[in-house]
Amino acid sequence: MTLPGMVRKAILPLITVAQIGCGPGDSLKTPVPESPVPVNRIKAVAPTLTMVEGDRTVSIHADQSELNLHDSGKPKLGTISYPTGEVKVSGKTVSRFTATNGTVDQDKKTLLLTGNVKITDETRGLLLTAREVKYGQLLRRYEAKGDVWVTKLEKDNSGQVTTSEAMRMGPLPVMWANEDLDKIATPKKFND
């Protein structure tokens, strides 16, 4: 076994939570000869990733993740499998999401979800589905692409959201939505 392999094998079981944007942390000094910039890579199982910007927090839970780190140890880009998570504003959950795959970009503060993407707002009983959704924490919105549908689900007598549709809107190639889905519009009309 090579030195990098030994190092990885030693550190990997200890990593169950990776914090992004909290300082350099511990970094793997494992050189990847072909890259012009030393890039470190962490693979994790069942991680929880968190992105924080002001009063906004995005928590991402995944089956697996692979994070590329700068040699400073600060994560830049990560791919995640079967991500689920929520967006919180001032500690309150405003929407939740699930998908088949995801990519986190710490520099741009974005989360790109692909494959059977679902964004939900349980307060209003809204469900947005698309082939791809990009969440921008700085822009504070979701940008959905590919066979986009918005569904308003009915609530039963106890106020619980059911799977029965009260309203459907779509299909649309592109839709943008606020973090809490209180406004959903085509890009042309979103800022009107």
Added chain:
Amino acid sequence: MTKRSPINTRSTLARMSGFLVCTGVAVWITAQTQSIPQLSDKRKQFALYFQEASTEFPDKNTIDFDVSGSPVHGYSKSQNLEFAGQNMTGRIKQRTTGKDTAMHLERGTLTGNATVTVADDKGATTKFVGQKVSVEDDGESAKVTVPAAFTVTSSTQTESGQRVMTVTAKSGTFILKSLSKKDDNPLTSAIVVGPVTLRVDQKAASGKANLYTITGDRLTMRSEGDNKIVTLSGHVHVSSDTTSEDGGGFIGQMDVETAIATLDKANNMTKLSTKGAPGSGQLKEKSGG
């Protein structure tokens, strides 16, 4: 073993091919319909078709919308309502009755070649056409407002054929019974600012005939049972030169200050009162009558 006849084989193949072609066409048509962006309720009792849209959800039963298209168009079956225009803004309310949740148009404003069509219980239609048409329906009463030049056309079926009443004016407000309440006479009152032209035509197999035409500066209308009392005031001119087989129309003309016409359900003028100076006119009996 009997040998299959080549003719039977060919006809079977032809039937299968025809079936596949028809199925393919049906699937294609369905796909095209479903691929048009729309906002609809579960049972398609309400649908709004558009190209660009913005929606907001202020509470669980309300959808505020702003849509545009070429054109925007839609319907509300529970309100006997159809509408179209280049742009539309408004509010949709979701109402739950038992286990069913349906969408209703609470208010909507259409601009750009706007049309709003209301059907009554008997299938007769009233169609508002203008550059801007607004409709409101709060469940108790409804209102249609046309702030600029417009035409409203009301069509009913008579024994002689289709009877069409057309009002053309500069602006108007029409009060109706709630569109959700099925009624064969939904229009209750109207105020129309002119110059106003009211004309009633009869379309029959033999052609189209104008039964009567009334013009004036202003028109008001109120319902009285099944009748409509229509009052035109200011430089009123009443004219007609024909009668129809089942009644309606007269031969003559008048210039008066005010004309009050009583119209029945079929828009026959059953009574006409006039007042004002100088007031002149001639009426002729229908020949042979």
